[in-house]
Every structure is written in C-alpha cells, then in structure tokens.
Amino acid sequence: MVEENIRVVRCGGSELNFRRAVFSADSKYIFCVSGDFVKVYSTATEECVHILHGHRNLVTGIQLNPNNHLQLYSCSLDGTIKLWDYIDGILIKTFIVGCKLHSLFTVAQAEDSVFVTVNKEKPDIFQLVSVKLPKSSSQEVEAKELSIVLDYINQSPKCIAFGNEGVYVAAVRDFYLSVYFFKKKTTSRFTLSSSRNKKHAKNNFTCVACHPKEDCIASGHMDGKIRLWRNFYDEKKYTYTCLHWHHDMVMDLAFSVTGSSLLSGGRESVLVEWRDAMEKNKEFLPRLGATIEHISVSPAGDLFCTSHSDNKIMIIHRNLEASAVIQGLVKDRSIFTGLMIDPRTKALVLNGKPGHLQFYSLQSDKQLYNLDIMQQEYINDYGLIQIELTKAAFGCFGNWLATVEQRQEKETELELQMKLWMYSKKTQGFILNTKIHMPHEDCITALCFCNAEKSEQPTLVTASKDGYFKVWILTDDSDIYKKAVGWTCDFVGSYHKYQATNCCFSEDGSLLAVSFEEIVTIWDSETWELKCTFCQRAGKIRHLCFGRLTCSKYLLGATENGILSCWNLLSCALEWSAKLNVRVMEPDPNSENIAAISQSSVGSDLFVFKPSEPRPLYIQKGISREEVQWGVFVPRDVPESFTSAAYQWLNRSQFYFLTKSQSLLTFSTKSPEEKLTPTSKQLLAEESLPTTPFYFILGKHRQQQDEKLNETLENELVQLPLTENIPAISELLHTPAHVLPSAVFLCSMFVNSLLLSKETKSAEEMPKDVDMEEEKESENSDEENDFTGRIQDTNNTDLGEDVIHQLSKSEEKELRKFRKIDYSWIAAL
C-alpha cells in the first residue's frame, strides 16, 4: 500500500431524508440526495444500485429531466447543476451557475430552463430564479442567464410548487402565499388575515403543493390544518377550504398523479390520504416509526414514498401498504449508548429508532436490523418525555447484551429498568432473558461485562449515582419444570457513599476498577475485596480503562479537569500524568494502543499512545471542529500493512468516532464511500426488462432451462464460465466423444491452450481442471478396454512433452481415422 496521508473521512451514514426522494418514470428506481452524492435505489429490492458522485458539496436538489426520462438533474451548494444518466451512473453534463443553489425544479413546458433557489444578499432571504441551460456539446457549460421569478421566499423546496402544467408557481412564507403566473407575469399575494389573532397564532405556512390538473393549491400549516385554495386568479374572490386532522405541524403535502387524492404527513408518523379533498374521506397508514419529513409520488402513480426523520425512506404502494424500507444510519436523536461493536456481526451498535438499538454494517453502509429494547408503543408528540435507552453493553463474545432504559420526569421520579438479552443461536437474534426493575436508586453511569476468556460465570457490573456499584451474575434458575438461567445481584459495593462514575474490568477479569468521583478503587473480582485506592484530587474521573496485553499492569484515568493519569498496578504508584482534556478514551482490542481525543477551543485532537511509553505514537490535530462524543476501535477483517511507525496503529483496527452533530468519521487514506461496491450492472440490465405477461410465460420457461442447464453442468463437473470463451475447449466439449482422439493425445494441447488463455486463472487451478477433463474424456470413451492403463498414461504425460510414442496401436488407428474426418478444430488451437 502506498503511504499516504491519513485524513479524516466521513463514512457512510449520510442523510437520506434531506430532500424529497424522486422516482424514475417507470417507478423502478428511486433517487435521493445523500451528502455529496445522489443515490439510486431499486424500489423492488431496496438495494443501492448506483452512487452518483461528482458534486463537491452538499447536493440540494434532484429532478428528472422532463424531456428525457432516463436523465436526472441535480444541483448542489457548489454552484453546479449536473445532468446524469442514472441507468449507467454516468455524468453527462455540468452546468456551472456560480452561486450556491438551494433547490431545483423542472417544468416540462420550460424546455431549456430549470428553476433554482439562490440567496443573494441577506442570509435568510431567497429567490426563485430560472436558469437557461445553454445547448452545447461540451462537458462543462457556463449557465449564467438567470431571471428572477419570485423574491423573498423560503429556503425549503417544500415551500415552492409548480402547478397545473407550469402555468403558475406558488410559494409560501410565514403568513402569506404568493402565486406567480407565467403568462401574465404577475404575482398575487394572499395573506391569512387572522394571523395576528391569538386563536390563529400558529397559522404559519409550512409547505405547499399544487394540483396537477386543476387550479388548486394545498398549503400545510403549523397548527396542523391543510388549506385548499381555489379561484386564486382573482385576488378578491379567492376561496379556501380547510382540512384538519393533524394535531401538529403538517410537514409535507403531495397530490397524487391524477390529483384525486392528497397525501399529508407530520410528526404523528401517520400518512393521511384525503380523497376528493373531502374531510370525511380519509385513509390512514399509521405507525410509520418517525416524523414524516417528505412525501413524493411516482410519475406512474403506483407508488408513494415518505422520508422520515430517522433517516429512512419508505416506499408505499398505492393502496397504502408499505412495500419497502430503505434505512440509513438513524441519526435524529442523541446517542447515549455510545458506539459499540457487536462481536458477532462486527456491526456498529448504537441508539437507533426510539427505544431501539440499531445494528449498522460499516462495510455495506446499511442498517442490518433494529433490536426493539423498549417494546412499547411509541407516541411521537412534542414535549413528551420519552423513555431513553441510556446504556448498553455486549458481554461474553456477543452472547449477552445488557441494556438500561430510563425516564426521568421530575428530579425525584426516576424509572429505571435494566434488561439482559441472550443471543439465541436458533433465532439468530437477542431474546430477553431478565428484566430488572429499578436496579439502582439513581441513574446508572456505567455498565461493563467481564470479558475475560477464562471466566466461568458471566458477570456484569453496574455503577450508579446512588453511590453503589452492583455485581450481577448469571445463576441457574431451573427447576424440575424447566431449565432457565437468570441474573441476580451478587455483591453491592460502595466507597464513602460517593457517586460511582465508571467501572472497568481488567483484561483477564481478575480486577475491577470503579471510580467514585475523584477516587479510583480496585477490587478483587474473586472475593470482592477492596484492594487499593488511587486518588489524584484532580477532578472527577471521566474515563477509566485498563491497559491491555503487555501493558496490562497500567490503569488509565482521565479527569474532568483535564488530567490524564496512568497508575502502575504493581507498585500502586502514579506512573505518569499529562495535561490533556480527554473527551474520548478508547482502548484498541487488538493491541496495547489507546486512543484519546482531547477537546480544546479550536477543535479536537487525536492522540494514540501506549501506556508504557511516555511519547504518543501518533498525533493528529484538528480532526474535527466540533466536540467528539464517542469513539470506537473496529477490528479490521483484513489487516492493512502500513509500514511507517506513525500509522501502524491502524493496521489491525480502524478508529471511528462520532461528533456532536452526529457525523460518523474515521481515519483512512481513501474515502470509504469509494470502497462501497455498488451492485453489478447486470442487475440493472436484467431489471430493465419490462414485465409483460409475455415475459411471465417466457421468463419462467427460460428460468427452467437455466436450471436444467445448471444441473447438467454440475453433473459434468465442468467449469464452463471460465473455459467457454476458449474456442479449443468449446470445440472439445461440443464434439461428440466417440469421434475425439484419446485424452492422452489431447492433453498437452489442452494444457497449452489453457496456459495461453487469460491470466484470470491461477496456475494451481489448471492441472486440476485438466485432470477433470481427462477423466471425463476417458469415461466417455469407455468402449475401449485398457481403461486403467490409460489413466496411468495420462498421469505420466501430464509432465511429458511428447505423447505420440506412448500410444497403443488401436489408439493410433483411431486417431488416424479421426484425423481423416476433421482437422478444423485443431487449427483453432
């Protein structure tokens, strides 16, 4: 590997719900913006088929090219509009506009221009402008011809809608709705008259949608009302009707393709379909999991899709049945559990949907599954105190999972519950084993399993603000009726009633370190005796961890006052201390290294060090501008081979960290987005075949044929895909066996043909193939008597060059006969 500079790269987990998703014309694909990329998903398989990368900044809008359904426009904050061929994932053209573009609209009637929103002067005031896209054959075109359509509008594209085949455009902001008519080139403005009134205080517009066929504008409001505006050509005689079901703000609105129904969604996580714009004709799709941020409708009209605040896109069938879910890393809530690695799946585990723990595959940037911890109905309402999943820990090589959930309404009222989950091999998932109600009197601050290899009994330690730490052990709970195991409290320890803030087991599980505010206590895990205490009087201990492998005699503690201390457990003395405001301290499970991230006013710095050495192995300043909240070492599947000393810490593990704004970052020489392998194009080609009734008949037939073919291939033990493109071999296989010369004769030519062939086949594989071929050949020509003799012969001739002299007479005869018949196939060799 080339030694490159290690940089901090964003890894996966980008937002999918930033803008409305867009369907392709045939509803096969769905496009969504995702950071600097546009992702193309298949609506049927939920699989990401392409990642369109090319923009240098956040992509802010995507639209299908109205003139060519196989092309897609995208705009970005980098000031460009790009045109893509999404089937092949190729960038066709780039139009450089030059100023930050915030959203993009296309209208079929305006053939050579698109509409974008830009802001010119003040930061909060945006303009809708139309951009004329010049026709040019070159790859990069300047598009500077801008004309203002509407001024003083909202930034969000939800607040702008083009109606009735591009006759007018409606935009909303605060308390008024403005409509611009392209033909008349006039703007009408409608203000909600009672907006000052206290009763209508939350009358703000939040979103707008236009009827595709009629002159009708739907607007959503803060107070949950939907207004349908009609007759707005006349500024005096306009009318509106109200639809009210939402009790909280309407997040997005969309008309169906025919305009017969209106879809709305909001914080209630319920998709409401209003039929014929009537208040009583409504259908619901409840329990979608999180706030609906965007709604879009496919041009074909058969699918809807909702984007949710938990970074999820849900594809919904016309008859309101969810058909697919595209789920990214859930990021809309604060992370309490920190980052963990599931020892079984090597997935990143952290807080997910409310009350869930998400398992997220870093390799494929995909959520594996959600584990429902709370198992309670989720009511999404503003100002409601939810139960939070605050702590989680894996133990015993992924066999056990401990979770803590809490809900604190007032200072004195704390609901606390600890759950222990056992991994079931049968169901391949975690099953609730023990539920402990109020394990402590106060919040649990730390949770750790004893992960020593030799430990015979799973042990869990919880530390709490109530001044105690408790040791829980797995006990046998079986009786004559059933076999069962359960967790019980084994020991309760405290130290002068100080709040227990951290706990940590040593690598071999023999010692337990528990920090009580400023004091670190060391306990023997066999007898639960207090062995010794360390006290630095430098502030409360924030992090605590034991050294590993050769450094297992060291204990590290980081305090809130910015002191990092290292104690030697053999001499019970302070080994060294450093002034470092440590925010995150994580030991590497595969080495002695410990990563510490410090926080200063400028940004966060990373230090990687060994406890035994005073000098850090690696320092990187300014890894992030904002506060880093959590970090974790992820063991690599395939070790890297950095040779320089500074990067060796990255050889066996990779370090991921999460900042306060919840972007997941890592250190790498290349972007992990590049490493993600998009699904092969074959998939795309296969899927683009239309599914006609004819296909159903023929397609099935073809599948059966394929299967038959596969079966026969398996019987013959031939590796067809590799060898079929060599003419000699195909000839060999397709010539009837009884006209072929003996295998002995063919062998060397055959081997040669293989040697000359492509390099894709490794050298070891070849002789094996040859053997197989030969055996087959000899089996086919069974009528000859000296069967075993020839097998031996072939074995000899594998190595020998000349073949002819070993031929028996009968074979020679056979060969001569054959040569007379046909020479052409040898020529192909």
Next chain:
Amino acid sequence: MAGYKPVAIQTYPILGEKITQDTLYWNNYKTPVQIKEFGAVSKVDFSPQPPYNYAVTASSRIHIYGRYSQEPIKTFSRFKDTAYCATFRQDGRLLVAGSEDGGVQLFDISGRAPLRQFEGHTKAVHTVDFTADKYHVVSGADDYTVKLWDIPNSKEILTFKEHSDYVRCGCASKLNPDLFITGSYDHTVKMFDARTNESVLSVEHGQPVESVLLFPSGGLLVSAGGRYVKVWDMLKGGQLLVSLKNHHKTVTCLCLSSSGQRLLSGSLDRKVKVYSTASYKVVHSFDYAASILSLALAHEDETIVVGMTNGILSVKHRKSEAKKESLPRRRRPAYRTFIKGKNYMKQRDDILINRPTKKHLELYDRDLKHFRISKALDRVLEPTCAIKTPEITVSIIKELNRRGVLANALAGRDEKEISRVLNFLIRNLSQPRFAPVLINAAEIIIDIYLPVIGQSPVVDKKFLLLQGLVEKEIDYQRELLETLGMMDMLFATMRGKEGTSVLEHTSDGFPENKKIES
C-alpha cells in the same frame, strides 16, 4: 412498520410459594372434612376396586367409609385390643388386620365375624398384607418374626426369624406372589422370597424403619425411618439411589400418587411432602394440625385421607372439574368451514401464503390504540380488574402518564367515577411497588378536583381517608428510617476501624422514603 405494541404490564415476583403445575394440582382440593376417631389413626387403606371405600384403623376398631360419607358404612370391632394395619385385598372383597394380642384376622367385607384367624405370633402384629396371588397373607410382629399364611386352610407356611427387632412395616410385591418386604426397628429392610426360606436382600436404612413402599414396577423401594426417606434401586441389588431429609421429625408413612409420578410422605412434624419421582425434589407440601401417622390417596388422587395422632381423620376431596355451560352457546361456523381446503395438496408452482395470525388485544389495549384514554382508564378501574390485578391498572396509569394524557383521562369525572379512582388509590397507594406511579396520579387528582371539593360528601370522605393514609405512611417511613439509623450505628461500631462500608445485599432493602404533599 410494526403493528400496535400492547402495553407492557409490569410483572412483580409473586411472594411466597411459586406457582407451578404441582402446586395447582395439589391445591385443587376442597377444604378437608374432619372425622373424629376413637384413637390415633394408625392406618388408612383404600380399596383398589370401585366404589373405592377406605378402611381406617384406629384403636380397636376398623371403620369402612364410603367415598363421600362422613359416617362409617361398616365397622369391625371384634378386637380385644388395638387393631393394626387393616388392608384390602386386590379385589377389594377381603380385609386383613393384625392386632395387639398377636392375632391376624381376615374379614369378608360383607360379613361381620372374621373368616379366618391366624394364630402364631406371640406379640403385637403391626403389619399384614396380601401377596400378589391373593391366597396368602404376610404378617410381621413385635416378636421379630415374619410369617406367611395360607388363606384357604389358615395354616402358617413359613416363618422368617431374621430381624433382630420389632417388625413394624411391610408390603408385598404387586407382581411376584413370592416376594415381600419388611422393615424393622433393627434399621434394616429385608426382602423375602417364599421359595427360599430366607431373605434375598437386606438394606441398611440407618434408623428404625417406620414405613416401606415398593414401586408398582418393583424396581424401586422406598423406606422411611427417622427423618429420612430413602430410595433404593432393587435391580442394582439394593443400592441407595437417593436419601431425602425434608422432614424434621420421624417420617411415619409413605404413599405414591396414582400416576406414580409423585411420592408423598407424612411425618410427625405435621407435614405431608410431595416429591417428584424423577428428580426427588419436593414439589409441594401440606400442613396438618397434628402429627401424621397414616396417609392414603384414592384412585386418580380423588381423595387424600390423612390420619393423625389425635384421632382426627382428615379427608380432602378434589374439586370437581367445573364445566360451566356458559350461557347459550354462540352459533359457530360449521365443521365444513374449518376443513375447507385443508386437504388441498400444494402443487409445484403454488405459492403458499399463510393466513396472518390475528393478534388479540386486550380491551384496554384496543381503547389505547384508538386513543380513547378515558375509556381505557375506566375499563381498568372496573372492580374485577382493579381488585384482582391491580398491576394492570397501575401499568395503564403509567402508560397514560408516559403518553402525557393522564390528567385528561382523570379529568371530567362524576362523583361515582372519581370515588372509584380514589378507592383504588386508597387500596394501593401504600404499596411500595405501586407508590411512585400512584402518588403522581393522586397529585393530579388533587390538582384537578381541588376547586370542587366540598360539593360531594362521598368524595370528601374519600379524600380524608387518603390523607389519613398518607399521614400514616409518613409516620411509618419515619420509624423505618429511625430503625435504619440505629442499625447503621450498630454496623459502624462492629466494623470498627475499617474504612470502607461494604453493605451486603440485604434481603430487599427498605421501601424508599416517599414524600407526598396532599
């Protein structure tokens, strides 16, 4: 997209006895019928044939009781001295009994005078039994001998003089007519074979043996003596299989349940213990008023009869399976509906779609699903739910609080409804497991209904009651804290110089200090 998740009902560990299928089975008896006998009841034996009468030996009489009769249907009282061990023959038509004077008497159930009298023992005969072929009687006596009698000609066939102390218990094998077992005060249990004139097996129990029992298969032998019940494997030559020490006084009687899955032992410590014969763990235990001397189970465990030292016979009948014909039965779909399509064979190209199983929600869950919060609360405050399963009511209150709608659900109630809520609070507020939730609810109620206080005497009375309860609870908590303080001081002085206070996990701790302003 998930469906509606039902409210999680907080489950609490049930204090005291664990509910298992055994406790359910053995508790499913009616209250015992007490029958007073003339002396200590030394033996109860059920007739193996219907109508399953039982013979009770007490003092110098043998009473035969019918299954549900409280008065004896027959009495044998031709004994000069105490009678012992009245035992039915397998066909239920003959009864044999020993007596204090050394005689063994054989009775016909329908007759009154003894059919046969076997004379030969010189001292009290405490154990008699019929052999498996029904024509012989085995008896053991205080003269250390065991005798085998022939019924047809009332002759003594064999005498075994191998025991060195009183022979007090015995039983004959149900399978082999020649095998029988006796237990003696010389601490041994011996197996005799009528074909060999001597004992074929002897096991050392360690205590004077009070009772022996052979499993129906004859493979296992159970002996009771002292505080021990021991199980021996006969097929392994009398190897000790397990020794049970669950009583704290002498075990006097043994009995097998009709299924053979459970072993019962009665003891002078006034307890009957039920063991599983698979694991030999105690699965249930009964308490009685006096020391138990005899114990018998009827066919299919329908009746448990226990005889005690104070002459009381306790008879427990199993509760009849209550088959309540619930109202007029609803018309169900015809049988045809259910078997429709069941015998359809799946073809190759068919795709099998299973009918989704319908999840049945509780009524309160159905209300909550549709956000009918007041109705849900009403439903769980119904007396049937609120009294029987207060944890459901509390869980619903907690759920409403979590949803932030508890105040809405509690508001707008009339006198009857609010007094129902208050009744529930009064009943459960002081329970530590419910207190945190209910205190919150009580505060909300007080906030809501403060303006209308004084309008209804019924509700006012309830409020006063609640106040009294809270005051009592506060006093109680204060006392508990005082006690805790005292104990802390004691512990501190005991620990002495040790710097750390290590608190062992005490049983359950004390209920936390609760404060409530009312």
